[in-house]
Structures are given as C-alpha cells and as structure tokens.
Amino acid sequence: xxxxxxxxxxxxEVTPNVILGIHGGIGExxxxxxPDLEAKVRAALNAALNAxxxxxxAGGSSLDAVExxxxxMEDDPILNAxxxAVFTHExxxxxxxxxxxxxxxxxxxxxxxxxxxxxxxxxxxxxxKSKHVMLIGxxxxxxxxxxxxxxxxxxxFWTEHQWKAILEVWKQEAEAKAKNExxxxxxxxxxxxxxxxxxxxxAVAIDAMGNLAAGTSTGGMTxxxxxxxxxSPIIGAGTYADNDAAAISCTGHGEFFIRYAVSHEIVSQIxxxxxxxxxxxxxxxxxxxxxxNGEGAAIVLDxxxxxTTARNSEGLYRGWITADGTIQVRIYDK
Ligand code: ASP
Numbered sequence: 001x002x003x004x005x006x007x008x009x010x011x012x013e014v015t016p017n018v019i020l021g022i023h024g025g026i027g028e029x030x031x032x033x034x035p036d037l038e039a040k041v042r043a044a045l046n047a048a049l050n051a052x053x054x055x056x057x058a059g060g061s062s063l064d065a066v067e068x069x070x071x072x073m074e075d076d077p078i079l080n081a082x083x084x085a086v087f088t089h090e091x092x093x094x095x096x097x098x099x100x101x102x103x104x105x106x107x108x109x110x111x112x113x114x115x116x117x118x119x120x121x122x123x124x125x126x127x128x129k130s131k132h133v134m135l136i137g138x139x140x141x142x143x144x145x146x147x148x149x150x151x152x153x154x155x156x157f158w159t160e161h162q163w164k165a166i167l168e169v170w171k172q173e174a175e176a177k178a179k180n181e182x183x184x185x186x187x188x189x190x191x192x193x194x195x196x197x198x199x200x201x202x203a204v205a206i207d208a209m210g211n212l213a214a215g216t217s218t219g220g221m222t223x224x225x226x227x228x229x230x231x232s233p234i235i236g237a238g239t240y241a242d243n244d245a246a247a248i249s250c251t252g253h254g255e256f257f258i259r260y261a262v263s264h265e266i267v268s269q270i271x272x273x274x275x276x277x278x279x280x281x282x283x284x285x286x287x288x289x290x291x292x293n294g295e296g297a298a299i300v301l302d303x304x305x306x307x308t309t310a311r312n313s314e315g316l317y318r319g320w321i322t323a324d325g326t327i328q329v330r331i332y333d334k
Pocket of ligand 1: 232
C-alpha cells in the first residue's frame with residue numbers, strides 16, 4: 001500500500017538526445033539509505049549505462065543495449081533482479097523478465113524461472129528463437145538450457161540482505177497472526193512490508209536506425225505467492241516499445257500496473273491523444289495510479305530520443321546517457 005510519506009509526485013525533466021535510459025526500481029526509502037548502499041547503487045547504474053552504450057557505440061541495436069544494461073543489473077546483488085532477487089512467501093526466488101522492440105513489435109518474456117541466470121537474455125531468446133511471446137516456469141528453463149544460456153542452481157540467487165528481508169516479513173506475519181485468532185488478516189492489519197517491495201530493473205534505448213527497445217527484469221515482490229506474476233514480464237504492463245511513440249519500462253506494485261496496462265497506456269496516449277511523452281507518463285503514474293494508491297514509476301524514451309521519468313514514490317534508482325556520453329544518475333531528486 002502507498003504510505004503517506006512516500007505518496008509524492010515527482011519526475012525528471014525531459015532530456016533530449018538520450019540513447020539509453022535505465023532504472024533499478026524504487027529502492028530504499030530515504031531514511032533507510034546508507035552512504036555505502038547509495039555508492040553501490042550509483043556504481044551499478046553507471047556500469048549498466050556504460051555496458052549499454054558500449055553496444056550502441058559498436059553499432060549494436062537498441063535491443064543489444066537494453067539486454068546488456070539489464071544483464072549488468074541482474075548480476076549485481078543489490079538490485080532485485082537476477083542475483084539479488086527477493087524471496088517468495090515460500091522462501092524461493094522466482095524471476096520474471098520481458099523485452100520488446102519497437103519496429104516489428106516483436107516481444108519475448110519468461111516468468112517464474114528459478115534457474116536462469118539472466119532472465120532478460122532468456123526473454124530475448126523467446127522472442128528471437130521461438131514462435132511464442134512468453135514461456136513460464138520449467139518450460140522456460142528447459143528452453144533456456146537448450147539455447148545454451150547460463151543455467152544455475154537456485155541457490156545462486158540467495159543473498160543475505162534479501163533473506164533477512166523475508167525473515168523479517170515472516171516474523172511480522174507470525175506476530176500479526178498470533179494477535180488474530182481468526183486466521184486471515186484484514187487488509188488494514190497486514191504487516192508493514194512496504195519497504196521490501198520494490199527493486200526491479202529496466203532499460204529503454206534507441207539505436208542509429210531509430211529503432212526503440214525496452215526491457216524489464218525482476219524478482220517480483222517480497223513475500224509474493226508461489227506462481228505470482230507482476231507486470232514486469234507482461235508486454236503492455238511493465239514493458240512496451242513502439243517506434244511510432246516510445247519505449248517504456250515500469251517498476252512498482254505490479255498488480256496495479258497490470259490492471260492499468262501502464263506501458264501500453266502511455267504509448268497510446270502519445271500515439272492517439274498526441275500528447276508528449278512527459279504528459280502521458282505523468283498522467284498515468286501521477287494521476288491514474290496515484291488515485292488508486294498504485295505505487296510506482298516509469299521511464300520513457302520517445303521516438304525522437306527525449307527521455308523522462310515519472311514516479312509517485314519517494315525514490316527511483318535511475319540514469320540516462322546521451323549520444324555525447326554524458327551520464328546522469330539519480331536516486332531521489334538528485
Ligand atoms: N513490478 C514488480 C512486480 O510487481 C516489482 C517492482 O517493480 O519492484 O513484480
């Protein structure tokens with residue numbers, strides 16, 4: 001649920017000539033941020049931007065840049081994607097990812113995978129090497145193995161900080177249940193798990209051909225039910241790219257982003273309502289979602305290379321890089 005302290009409207013200015021924009025989720029509330037974590041987040045975002053730019057500089061496509069940037073963030077244990085994914089209610093890691101390119105509108109996704117080291121690469125393989133858009137669970141893992149992708153033991157995804165987070169949630173749940181002899185808890189008595197919820201990663205890029213791409217990868221939300229999917233693997237919810245409008249990647253409380261088809265809604269507003277990317281993303285994140293307490297954020301790169309973001313959360317780990325190599329990395333207002 002959206003807390004009053006985090007219920008703010010914020011976003012970044014519009015920056016022209018951006019070739020790659022990324023996010024690392026909403027992240028820690030400001031009061032919980034430490035200098036050490038902040039330095040690690042900024043280093044991770046810088047590394048991801050440089051990896052993506054490296055692909056574009058070498059003549060790669062926007063898809064190459066999106067995949068490269070996201071792989072760096074998936075491999076970084078401080079972000080909730082790949083290594084560093086949150087734990088489910090049952091104490092496992094179930095990962096989701098999707099990718100889309102804006103010219104052909106081809107897309108790929110994997111969901112609920114437990115052994116695929118880089119889900120974004122598996123999503124791309126589904127797009128390019130299967131006749132499907134989404135593969136889930138064991139089927140996705142078998143497919144990824146057949147494609148020669150890195151397969152790991154599920155224990156690879158274990159990290160101490162995420163394990164501590166789920167232990168704390170279990171403790172809060174047990175305490176809350178002990179106080180309530182009737183079992184199920186009313187919504188307003190659910191444990192305060194807000195601070196553990198978000199941390200997905202995503203990227204949007206445009207290449208020399210003017211083709212847009214977007215991708216998103218996540219461990220989902222701490223304490224999610226086994227088998228639960230959020231918006232991140234769902235094309236039109238967490239990820240969308242359309243060369244006639246923009247590329248978008250979202251982060252936040254996935255159930256709301258699915259119901260409001262957020263990334264497709266932003267694209268539709270740009271395309272049919274003829275509003276700017278800035279107006280579209282602000283309308284969806286800071287009006288539509290805010291009205292229903294749907295906490296989250298989106299990054300948007302339009303077809304002319306103008307980049308912006310909107311969030312109704314306190315922070316958003318994010319960054320962007322322009323064609324001349326200038327990097328911006330921000331967490332809250334800066
Ligand atoms: N959107 C993701 C989900 O609901 C969570 C996040 O963005 O951190 O699974």
